[in-house]
Amino acid sequence: MQKVELIATATFGLEAVVAQEVRALGYEDVKVDNGKVTFTADISAIPRANLWLRTADRVRLKMGEFRATTFDELFEKTKALPWSDWLPENATFPVEGKSVKSTLFSVPDCQAIVKKAVVESLKKTYKRDWFEEQGPMYKIEVALLKDVATLTIDTSGPGLHKRGYRGLIGAAPLKETMAAAMILLSRWKPDRVLMDPFCGSGTIPIEAALIGQNIAPGMNREFVSESWPNIPKTVWRQARAETHDLARYDQKLEIIGTDIDDEILRVARRNAAEAGVEDQIHFQRMDVRDVRTKRKYGYLICNPPYGERLGDWKQVARLYRDMGEVFSALDTWSFYVLTSDEQFEKHFGRTASKKRKLYNGNIKVDYYQFFGPKPPRPAVVVPDA
Numbered sequence: 001m002q003k004v005e006l007i008a009t010a011t012f013g014l015e016a017v018v019a020q021e022v023r024a025l026g027y028e029d030v031k032v033d034n035g036k037v038t039f040t041a042d043i044s045a046i047p048r049a050n051l052w053l054r055t056a057d058r059v060r061l062k063m064g065e066f067r068a069t070t071f072d073e074l075f076e077k078t079k080a081l082p083w084s085d086w087l088p089e090n091a092t093f094p095v096e097g098k099s100v101k102s103t104l105f106s107v108p109d110c111q112a113i114v115k116k117a118v119v120e121s122l123k124k125t126y127k128r129d130w131f132e133e134q135g136p137m138y139k140i141e142v143a144l145l146k147d148v149a150t151l152t153i154d155t156s157g158p159g160l161h162k163r164g165y166r167g168l169i170g171a172a173p174l175k176e177t178m179a180a181a182m183i184l185l186s187r188w189k190p191d192r193v194l195m196d197p198f199c200g201s202g203t204i205p206i207e208a209a210l211i212g213q214n215i216a217p218g219m220n221r222e223f224v225s226e227s228w229p230n231i232p233k234t235v236w237r238q239a240r241a242e243t244h245d246l247a248r249y250d251q252k253l254e255i256i257g258t259d260i261d262d263e264i265l266r267v268a269r270r271n272a273a274e275a276g277v278e279d280q281i282h283f284q285r286m287d288v289r290d291v292r293t294k295r296k297y298g299y300l301i302c303n304p305p306y307g308e309r310l311g312d313w314k315q316v317a318r319l320y321r322d323m324g325e326v327f328s329a330l331d332t333w334s335f336y337v338l339t340s341d342e343q344f345e346k347h348f349g350r351t352a353s354k355k356r357k358l359y360n361g362n363i364k365v366d367y368y369q370f371f372g373p374k375p376p377r378p379a380v381v382v383p384d385a
Contacts, residue, residue: 006045007152008037008056013358018056024054032127038062046155046225047239051218051313054180054211057159060141060152068149069103071113077340078117078142084125086153086381090135093118095142102115114142114151136227157224164221165275167203173200174303178338178360180217182301182367185356186336190251193298197288199257200270202281209277212253216243220275231253252296256302258286288323293330297375300327301336301359313341320347334372340365365375 010018012035019030019037024046029040037056039045049059064081071298087093093113097107104110118140122131138153161177182204188194192213196204210217217242226236259265265283272278285299288304304323308314320339324347327335337344341365345351359365 002043003040004043004045005038005040005062006049007060007150008049008060009058009363010035010037010038010055010056011178011181013253013356014055014177017181017184019052021053021215022049025049034155034166043231044239046169046231047223047236048242049162049238050156050223050225051216053160053208053241054217055177055184056152057161057177059160061152061155063140065148065150067147068144069147071104071109073109073141074104074113076151077149078114079121079160081121081151083118083121087118087122087229088229089122089126089128089140090132090133091138092133092135093138093140095140097144098146099144100146102147104144104147104149104268109363110142110144110149114140136172136229139224155223155225157222160218163217163275165206166203166271167265168342174203174338174360176203178358179203179303180211181358182303182338183208183211183334185367186299186301186369187381188299188301190253192306193254193256193293193295195256195258195291195293195298195300196302197258197286197291197300198302198304199259199268199283200261200264200303201285202257202271202278204303205268205277205281206272206277206281207303209253209272209280210275212255213251213277213280214246215276216247216250219247239262248311250290253280253302255281257281257283258291259283259307260285260287288319289326290353291326291330296332298330298333299332299336300333303338306339306341306365316341317343318349320344324349330372331377332372335368335370337368337370338360338365339368342366344368 008018008022015032015037019032022030022037022039027039027041031038066077095111097111098108099105141152143150161175163176194208201207225231257268262285265285267298269284272281354369356367358367
């Protein structure tokens, strides 16, 4: 089967998580860079990566990479790439661009040059001077970084965070990809209870349920490359069949989502139903100050309000102090908190076991991880001799 080079783009700080997911799919030729994970695989990796990657932003097909400091270089080297191997005669191929620390800093000019070069390349193959662009979408990106141009085609369409279940969202929403990353970084296991006391529209509990039952996050959505004639329909059918074969719908989960807003909880329940995991999550109206549980060795994973999101730092600081008091009673639990407040540990009253810098949209945040004790191992019963 044809080999391709793919790039799974990633939010800053999540590259290692995305790389781990790529390797878990069975792809070993993996290279990690800032904002992206590059890997080589056969063509079936296009549907599989789109269907299964929980923390990547999108999957791009890499057409080529080269140094370019002049428009002539950009034009000639782009034109030399095998565009007709992928773009059919009726392809729609808009060009996007970005340039960072590069001699060719004008993005509109770079986009125009690449568009012209692709057209000239296609003219050679299809023996025509005009392309109507009424067929499948092949969105091209030219990304310049320190004078190195990378040419890719988007295989995803809407970003991978758009799972299809969240038609309704609350204020200051957390992306599904970030919620999944928070869960994967916590190393939560499906046999342990998980609680989100600021669940909002339910993103963290829903992503936990999808992970717990090994449900592919892209199972219920479509991707732009499904319309590409280059990828046989059988490859897509096999990839989708795999998502059903590997799902563990009989895995019982104990996931709890609480919030103080009845209306947003109604939204959360609808979103969980759309995702097909409503039976695995218990949503309840509750103030975080009232959180109590007799369950042992659980995981508390949350994205509480913070200043940039809600605008009142004094109120937020008071909330964090209350969280510290309430959570201290859960002495066998592990806590994972995403916030931009650099004074969080001071307000919370406890130093994190580990801290990881991430970005929630354009907001720099830290993921504070407080590790609880491991549950005792079951006693080994030795049979009588």
